[in-house]
Amino acid sequence: xxxxxxxxxxxxxxxxxxxxxxxxxxxxxxxxxxxxxxxxxxxxxxxxxxxxxxxxxxxxxxxxxxxxxxxxxxxxxxxxxxxxxxxxxxxxxxxxxxxxxxxxxxxxxxxxxxxxxxxxxxxxxxxxxxxxxxxxxxxxxxxxxxxxxxxxxxx
Amino acid sequence: xxxxxxxxxxxxxxxxxxxxxxxxxxxxxxxxxxxxxxxxxxxxxxxxxxxxxxxxxxxxxxxxxxxxxxxxxxxxxxxxxxxxxxxxxxxxxxxxxxxxxxxxxxxxxxxxxxxxxxxxxxxxxxxxxxxxxxxxxxxxxxxxxxxxxxxxxxxxxxx
Numbered sequence: 012x013x014x015x016x017x018x019x020x021x022x023x024x025x026x027x028x029x030x031x032x033x034x035x036x037x038x039x040x041x042x043x044x045x046x047x048x049x050x051x052x053x054x055x056x057x058x059x060x061x062x063x064x065x066x067x068x069x070x071x072x073x074x075x076x077x078x079x080x081x082x083x084x085x086x087x088x089x090x091x092x093x094x095x096x097x098x099x100x101x102x103x104x105x106x107x108x109x110x111x112x113x114x115x116x117x118x119x120x121x122x123x124x125x126x127x128x129x130x131x132x133x134x135x136x137x138x139x140x141x142x143x144x145x146x147x148x149x150x151x152x153x154x155x156x157x158x159x160x161x162x163x164x165x166x
Numbered sequence: 167x168x169x170x171x172x173x174x175x176x177x178x179x180x181x182x183x184x185x186x187x188x189x190x191x192x193x194x195x196x197x198x199x200x201x202x203x204x205x206x207x208x209x210x211x212x213x214x215x216x217x218x219x220x221x222x223x224x225x226x227x228x229x230x231x232x233x234x235x236x237x238x239x240x241x242x243x244x245x246x247x248x249x250x251x252x253x254x255x256x257x258x259x260x261x262x263x264x265x266x267x268x269x270x271x272x273x274x275x276x277x278x279x280x281x282x283x284x285x286x287x288x289x290x291x292x293x294x295x296x297x298x299x300x301x302x303x304x305x306x307x308x309x310x311x312x313x314x315x316x317x318x319x320x321x322x323x324x325x
Contacts (some may be wrong), residue, residue, distance in 0.1 A: 052201065053201065053238060054201055054205070054237070079238075080205070080234050080235055080237055080238040081205060081209070081231050081234040081235050082230075082231070082234060082278055083184075083231065092324070093325065095216060095319060095320055095324070095325040098324055099319075101215050115186060133294055143324060145320050145325075147319075151215075152211075152212050152215055154319050155318050158319055158320050159325065160320070
């Protein structure tokens with residue numbers, strides 16, 4: 012049983028405490044970030060080779076194929092650390108019909124579809140925890156030079 | 167008399183080569199040339215990468231890419247003197263013909279013939295690259311980035 016003093020304290024502090032809790036429970040609106048990645052014209056390189064975003068940000072990434080001559084098929088695939096070789100092998104196994112992308116592979120955080128010369132594709136995803144994440148083109152052979160790093164900073 | 171004629175032919179040829187080298191050293195669009203040579207080298211290396219797995223069905227596609235890459239070099243030297251362009255055109259034409267052979271032979275599934283045809287593209291690219299200054303030449307036969315950039319994907323700590 013609460014004593015009179017405890018009850019009084021609860022009545023006085025309670026509303027303030029609840030209000031404070033309510034304030035902290037209100038979530039900040041998610042950061043929405045638009046990123047643009049292009050091919051380095053016809054070369055098998057991303058431009059830029061480095062991107063960054065805060066953890067948890069909602070990223071809307073556009074990938075533009077700026078090639079003028081060769082109709083290489085490219086995509087943009089963000090992968091978990093330590094999975095580069097496994098993803099490359101899985102992509103080759105997936106084959107062209109699957110867009111050189113292993114469906115449901117847990118190593119893949121986000122991926123655009125394939126696009127050809129002059130086209131753009133996009134993907135939306137929530138930025139993973141802080142760290143350095145490699146992005147690649149999963150067309151066989153391309154990732155030897157077509158890769159970059161997304162640095163996710165603490166939010 | 168005959169010796170003199172041979173000597174004069176050699177001298178004229180040497181002069182033509184010297185002029186061509188001098189022209190090549192003073193290209194109007196060296197960056198475009200470098201990129202175009204890199205593209206051609208890349209596609210040849212990609213052709214070769216299909217051989218170990220006998221993925222011959224991909225070779226016609228690789229030939230298409232090679233043919234698409236050729237105009238990049240033509241455009242890159244568009245502003246050069248006619249004699250130099252003619253020399254490059256002849257070398258490029260040989261490389262394109264060799265790549266066409268790869269596309270045609272891929273349907274035979276004859277491992278030896280296909281392999282030889284891919285090697286022939288590499289051989290055709292050699293004199294083409296040597297017609298340009300050394301600093302513009304790619305590493306032939308190797309998939310990967312341009313010289314001076316790390317090869318084979320991300321460094322170990324990011325793989």
